[in-house]
Amino acid sequence: MKISTKGRYGLTIMMELGVRYGEGPTSLKSIAEKHGLSEHYLEQLIAPLRNAGLVKSIRGAYGGYVLSKNPEDVTAGEIIRLLEGPISPVDFTEEDDPAKRDLWVRIRDAIAAVLDSTTLSYLVSYKDEGKNENYMFYI
Template sequence: MKISTKGRYGLTIMMELAAKFGEGPISLKSIAEKNSLSEHYLEQLVAPLRNAGLVKSIRGAYGGYILSKDPSHITSGDIIRILEGPISPVDFTEEDDPAKRNLWLRIRDSIAEVLDTTTLESLIAYKEEEQKDSYMFYI
């Protein structure tokens, strides 16, 4: 299973909203500019996230998007499934060799476990920790 730009950029949107959770709405334009992404493409991605109830849109001059619930209650699995569909490394049928089917099911379940136990809150904490540990060298 390869996660497409839909899933990756959708996760980017959600991480940006999680990082500013409780501070008010964030515009897609600011997210697009900060991450060098297409604002038009982000607009297409935020619609299913809004329809699924993960984000809310705020209208007006200072509008934008906010998370509909705490970042600790939204997993990367929630986001990936909304944007990418079911998690499956391969399409297989009942006719497949049982040993191979078992392997594909175990891989699928392992991927799902990682995605379903990784919250936006933990991704933000990891990102902030990585930024603290990074060094700048000047010559």
């Protein structure tokens, strides 16, 4: 399974909002500048996150976005499924060889377990040799 830029950048948005949880709104422009991303692309990604109730928009000169939930209550699985769709390493059917089908199901379930047990709170508190300015995601 390869997670596209939608999932990676969406997770980056959510992590930035998680770092600033309780501090007021954060603009997409500031997130885009910090990570060298397209603000226009982030605007496209924030809509489904807002529609799903994961973020709230704040209007005004000092507006932006805030998390709707505590970072401990949001999982990477929620974010990835919302932006990428169902988690599945390959498409398989009931006609597939049972041994292969079992392997694909076990891989899918293992990926889902990692994503569903990884909270936004964990991701924003993770430190790699003291650096957490730019996030890299490996699955």
